[in-house]
Structure formats: C-alpha cells, structure tokens
Amino acid sequence: MQSPSDWPILVISVIGAIILVELVRRMLNRIGRKFALARHLVEHCTWPAFTVAAVLAFNVVFGPGMFGDSPSERGLAGTVERVLGLVTIAAVTWLIVQATYALTDVVLDRLVHVEGERNRRARRIMTxxxxxxxxxxAIIIVVAIGAMLFSFPQVRALGAGLLASAGIAGAIVGIAAQPTLGNMLAGLQLAFSDALRLDDVVVVEDEWGRIEEVTLTYVVLRLWDERRLVLPVSYFTQTPFENWxxxxSRVLAVVFLRVDWSVPVKQLRQALYEFLQGNPLWDQKDWTxxxxxxxxxxxVELRALMSAADSPSSWDLKCxxxxxxxxxxxxxxxxxxxxxRVETPETRVGLAWEHTENK
Known part of the structure; x- marks a missing residue:
C-alpha cells in the first residue's frame, strides 16, 4: 500500500536512474574514441536517454495512493498517471528516432570518405x-501519436465510428495533402531511381551548383557563390535539369584565359601539363x-580542360x-x-595618310 511517505523513494529512484544513464554515457564516451557507433549514440541519445530513464523510474515507483486516499486525490493521481503514459510514449519515441539516426550516421561517415570511381555509388547510398x-x-512519430490518442477511452470509443467514415475522411485528407504526398513520393523516386544524389553537380534554372541536401519535401542546391537554391522535390521529376x-563522379574542370596574340601556346601547353602532373587534385586522365x-x-581565348575525381576537387583544381x-x-x-590596340591613320607604318574633303 503506497502512501505520501513514498515520495523520497520516488525522488531517489529518479535520481538513481539519471546517474545510471550518466555512467553509461561516460563509458560510451570513452569507447567512442575507437568506435564510431558509441560516439554517435552519445551525440544523439544523451538527452532522450535521460528523459526515458527519469520517466520510467517515476512510472515504476509512482502509485495512486501517493497523493492520498480521498476521491479528489485519487482523481489527481489518475490524471498524473495518464500524463505519465503520454510522456513515456513521447520519450521512448524520441529515443528510438535518435538511436536510428545514430546507427545510420555510422554508415554515412564511412561513405563520406569514399573517393574515386566508387564515389558515385557511395553518394547514391547516402541519399x-x-x-x-x-x-x-515520420512513421514512428505518427504511430506514437496514434498510441497517445488511443490511450484516451473517449478516443477508443470513437474508433468504430471513425472507421465507418474512413473512406470519406481518407479521400478528404488525400486531396488536402496531395502536394506533400507528391513531394514525398518524388523524393523516394529520386533516391531509388538514381536520378539525383548528394553532391551531384547539376545545372538548374541556369544556376550551377551541387546537391547539398535532399529531404522528403525539398532539395537544397549549393550554388558556386555559396548561395542556396531551395526547390521542391517534385521539381526534379517534372522539369528537365542537367546532371553532370x-x-x-569525375568532373571536367574548365578554365578560360584571354590573352594577346603573341602568347606562345605550345610552351604554355607544356607548362600546364607539368603543373598538372604535380597537382594531387588531377586524376591523371584528361587534359588539354x-x-x-x-x-x-x-x-585570343584559350581553354584549359582537366579532369578531377569529384566536384569539390574539380573546383579547387580550376582555381x-x-x-x-x-x-x-x-x-x-x-x-x-x-x-x-587602337589603330589610327597616323599609326599606319608605311602608308600615307590622305585627307579628303567632301565637296
């Protein structure tokens, strides 16, 4: 039989759970120097883990009798239990989502460092x-919200009535959410059709840039001058664009030089080749x-063309x-x-300047 005197036990339990999580965090922090997974778990899951530990400890120790035995106190305890249930669902959902991000970050970290011919495949997997x-x-959060709603008896009672009108409601929601759902499907289509990947070099709306971020609803294009062009995902499934x-992943870098007619092109070409051989950004393949x-x-316009392993290397090589x-x-x-040069009649060597008046 629980009583108000159990409050110190509850407080000690919550503090003990938090201390336990802190000890685990410090242990993972040390392990994280060698193992990437431990490091990402600490980065993503520290605060969610503290919250889950505190809420679960509170749930385990808390009982209806801790506020007292009167009807009003029992009602208050019931309200607290219901709020605790909602907070528990939210905290566990937060922890699951962050743990998922930590697990996938381990893979993404390895793919970021892939270069050469495998870079294109790595960027596709990253996307x-x-x-x-x-x-x-998003699915986990929707399921959690549904679980939170159905924890109320009134909502469960309405469930049968809602199912009866699910067809009409689904049609209404589908029409209202058509742009959002269309972008989500377009994002998945881009990712799995290999039409667009992170760090791809593209030309969109006459702007040259690299794909910096691909989400469910929009794509962020980082332009050459560090501006960001944000476009809906559906744009890339409905509008033609250039993907270099x-x-x-190899990119051809182009540099234009405007010089005088007296420039020795052969000597300049040989000097460029010697320079490229000593530059680590050149992939030792194409140049002219x-x-x-x-x-x-x-x-006279000269064009220097050389290849690089990827778009970042191409930009640095051009510079x-x-x-x-x-x-x-x-x-x-x-x-x-x-x-x-400006040529006037007076500067013509060997030519007589004749001035003729119109009569």
Whole structure:
C-alpha cells in the first residue's frame, strides 16, 4: 500500500536512474574514441536517454495512493498517471528516432570518405539512407501519436465510428495533402531511381551548383557563390535539369584565359601539363589546352580542360590552374598580357595618310 511517505523513494529512484544513464554515457564516451557507433549514440541519445530513464523510474515507483486516499486525490493521481503514459510514449519515441539516426550516421561517415570511381555509388547510398531514415522517423512519430490518442477511452470509443467514415475522411485528407504526398513520393523516386544524389553537380534554372541536401519535401542546391537554391522535390521529376555526374563522379574542370596574340601556346601547353602532373587534385586522365576563339576585342581565348575525381576537387583544381596560368604568363611572357590596340591613320607604318574633303 503506497502512501505520501513514498515520495523520497520516488525522488531517489529518479535520481538513481539519471546517474545510471550518466555512467553509461561516460563509458560510451570513452569507447567512442575507437568506435564510431558509441560516439554517435552519445551525440544523439544523451538527452532522450535521460528523459526515458527519469520517466520510467517515476512510472515504476509512482502509485495512486501517493497523493492520498480521498476521491479528489485519487482523481489527481489518475490524471498524473495518464500524463505519465503520454510522456513515456513521447520519450521512448524520441529515443528510438535518435538511436536510428545514430546507427545510420555510422554508415554515412564511412561513405563520406569514399573517393574515386566508387564515389558515385557511395553518394547514391547516402541519399537513399538519408531519405529512408526520414520516412522511418515520420512513421514512428505518427504511430506514437496514434498510441497517445488511443490511450484516451473517449478516443477508443470513437474508433468504430471513425472507421465507418474512413473512406470519406481518407479521400478528404488525400486531396488536402496531395502536394506533400507528391513531394514525398518524388523524393523516394529520386533516391531509388538514381536520378539525383548528394553532391551531384547539376545545372538548374541556369544556376550551377551541387546537391547539398535532399529531404522528403525539398532539395537544397549549393550554388558556386555559396548561395542556396531551395526547390521542391517534385521539381526534379517534372522539369528537365542537367546532371553532370549522372554516370560518374569525375568532373571536367574548365578554365578560360584571354590573352594577346603573341602568347606562345605550345610552351604554355607544356607548362600546364607539368603543373598538372604535380597537382594531387588531377586524376591523371584528361587534359588539354586549346585556342577556342578569337574575340571581337582582339584577344585570343584559350581553354584549359582537366579532369578531377569529384566536384569539390574539380573546383579547387580550376582555381589552382587559373592561378598558375596567370602567374606563368605574367612572369614569363608579359608581352602576351591582355591589351587592346587602337589603330589610327597616323599609326599606319608605311602608308600615307590622305585627307579628303567632301565637296
């Protein structure tokens, strides 16, 4: 028979449960130096574990008689038990979702460091894991909310009536949630059709960038100037877009240089090749230096093209090559720096300047 005198036992039980979780946390923190799973469990599950331990300890010790034996006190105890039940469901759900994220983060950490030819497959798996765990988290939360609602007798009594009108209600909800459901299905379609992956290089709305995040409802594109373009997932299933890394993670980096006609292209091409051989960002495969155009302003356009293992390496390689070419031309062939010529009749060598008046 429980009584108000049991409150100290309840407090001690809750504090003991919290201390136990803290000891486990410290142990995992030490283990986490060698094992990634322990580290991620500490990162994601510390506060949910504290909450679950405290609530469960409270549930185990708490009883209806702790407030007293009068009807009003019994009613208050019943209300507290019902609230505890709701809090328990919420806390356990929180812990399960965070533990799921901790488990999947172990896999994602390994995939992030995959480079070379396996990078494309790794990014596809990362995209799928990120979307699937969001779907799983959403399902767990919906189930938890349903369990919380059905813990009320009034809601259970309405269950039969609601089932009778489930068809009409489902149709109404389906129409209202059509855009959201469409985006969710589009996200899953993108992930499992391999049409779009994290860190893919794409051109969308005339903007070049990399896929930074894929969620159930939107896609975040990080543009070259660090802006973020946020688009609904359904955009990528309904609108054409360019994917430069669809069949491989290798990216061709392009650098344009506008110089004078006197530039020695052969020597510049040889210098570029020697520079690329010593640059770790070049994947030792494709490269070229070509004269691609003669511009109307009198300059010659050179295009340096080289390949890199992935899009981040491509961007850094372009910057390195551009800096090298600028320094090389300035230091070795200053006469080939961009210049604009103006020719007048007086500057024509060997030609007589004749002035004719219109009469």
């Amino acid at each position: 799928q894991i990120a979307l699937v765990r969001r779907v799983a988290g 890394t669809r069949h491989g 230096l070509q004269v691609t155009d003669v511009l109307p302003n009198g300059l 390195d090559v551009r800096e090298f070419l600028v320094d090389y031309v300035r230091d070795n062939y200053p006469e080939s720096l961009p210049r604009f």
